[in-house]
Amino acid sequence: MNRILLIATLLFLPLVGVFSAKVKYPGKKTFVYRYYLKDKAASTFSLEKPQKFLSHKSLERRQRQGCQLDSTDLPVPRQYVKQFMQKGVEVLGTSRWQNTVLVSSADSAQLNRLAQLPIVRESRCVFIAPDSIDKTEEIRWNVHNHFNRWDSVKNDPYGMARQQIEMLGGVRLHEAGFTGRGITIAILDGGFQNFNRIPAFRHANIIGLHDFVDPENTDPIKMADEPYPTQGSSFQRFDHGTKVFSAMAAKAPEVIIGTAPDASYWLLRSEISEVEQPIEEDYWTMAAEFADSVGADLINSSLGYYAYDDGLPNYRLRDLDGKTAFVSRSASMLAAKGIILCNSAGNSGMGQWKKIGVPADAHDILTVGAIDAQGKIAPFSSVGPSQDGRVKPDVVARGSNTTLISGRGTLVHDMGTSFSTPVTCGMVACLWQALRQKTAYEIMELIRQSADQHEAPNNIFGHGVPDFWKAYEGEMRKETSNEQ
Secondary structure, eight states: OHHHHHHHHHHHOOOOOOEEEEEEEESSSOOOEEEESSOOOOOOOOOOOOGSSHHHHHHHHHHHHHHOOGGGGSSSOHHHHHHHHHHTOOEEETTTTTEEEEEEEEEHHHHHHHTSSEEEEEEEEEEEOOOOEEEEOOOOOOOOOOOOGGOOOOOOOTTTTHHHHTTTTTHHHHHHOOOOSTEEEEEEOOTTTTTTTOOGGTOOOOEEEESSSSSOOOOOOOSSSSSOOTTSEEEEEEEOHHHHHHHOOOOOOOTTEEESSTTTEHHHHEOOOOOOTTTTHHHHHHHHHHHTTTTTSSEOOOOSSSSSSTTOOOOOGGTTTTTTHHHHHHTTGGGGTTTTEEEEEESSTTTSSOOBBBTTTTTSSSSEEEETTTTTTTTTOOOOOOSSSSSSSSSOOOOOOSSETTSOOEEEEEOHHHHHHHHHHHHHHHHHTTTTTTTTTHHHHHHHHHTTTSOOOOOTTTTTTTOOHHHHHHHHHHHHHOOO
């Protein structure tokens, strides 16, 4: 199984859900095709009235940074979507940025015929339902309401998380009053087990959630001790997203504090846990577009791809140019829309592939690698460069190991660039809160410049370990100097 987001956990810790046997894939045999459309000529929307398809918060973010609207922002014309629906197939979603329609049917021949529609430029099969999948163990849903006494550090509010935050100059930024307040972070992941029942998240500001893989899972949030309405569903079946969320949002004084405890969060599921297929790039794109439309400032994506299940083509090293992979083209658009993407480099450093995956190769994002407590590179951390010669990763942070909260509410120490990424993302939120007038491009460049290897970056550490306090202090000195 070539899933980058889970490989570290599978290698180093036994997760609930370790595979033991094969079971029949649920549901009937289906195929999903992605159709690239020729144009948006039939659109009923206009760039002159963007409030019809983007929220006030999204438009305000763009205006603040001087981001221009363009044709990629226009929704896919409804008239074009109807042409597919009239053929008796199911439309799973669309991408306005790439002008695509995602369509499902049990009849692959019918999907092939749809490629002949006059509005279609090209098509690609992105999902084939497998005959069987790995069986997972039953999930234990009970939540621990108390931590073990050895999990706490008396009189230290940061508890076990101090070192991973202090390493980035984060404690000083927090002490200056910058804890992510006013910044919205969208987390794209594969599952958020017990996110609403864990005491460490009781004061987290969750704005909303959405499941792009199975939209029927998306119900109103119940932040209470009562079981969530969809408990047991795929949205909560895995806890990778819970751990990622905890690195930023946890509030358990003397045990763990996240890097952006006062930020606002969207929890978005875009990952299929049972298979690895290109459709996940479509779901990722749909989630990123949703994050844009609701006004998110940052996206944390501890996800990546390079190899797919049998029958669908894998990526090659030459594809890592930030513009070949569907998901990388989407990711490369984010900064121009005023959003910073923090994406994990991947955990393939000890494998045959070794390199970053996609969308870690995207342009104008922060790709994050992993180091240990001594600042040494984690052996599993994927390396660069991108195929077109850009330094990757951009920066590194503590990922071997990272202090986190599991899906059962316990304190755990897990490994992976999946976790060094949210540690970094939360600090980006704090810096952007402090320097709200800066653009996405400017904030990312400040972070690279603050890192300890910025003068001589390489494709193992990137620019090195960023110092967010140094980045903030440097800008304050500049402002003071300019005033004088």
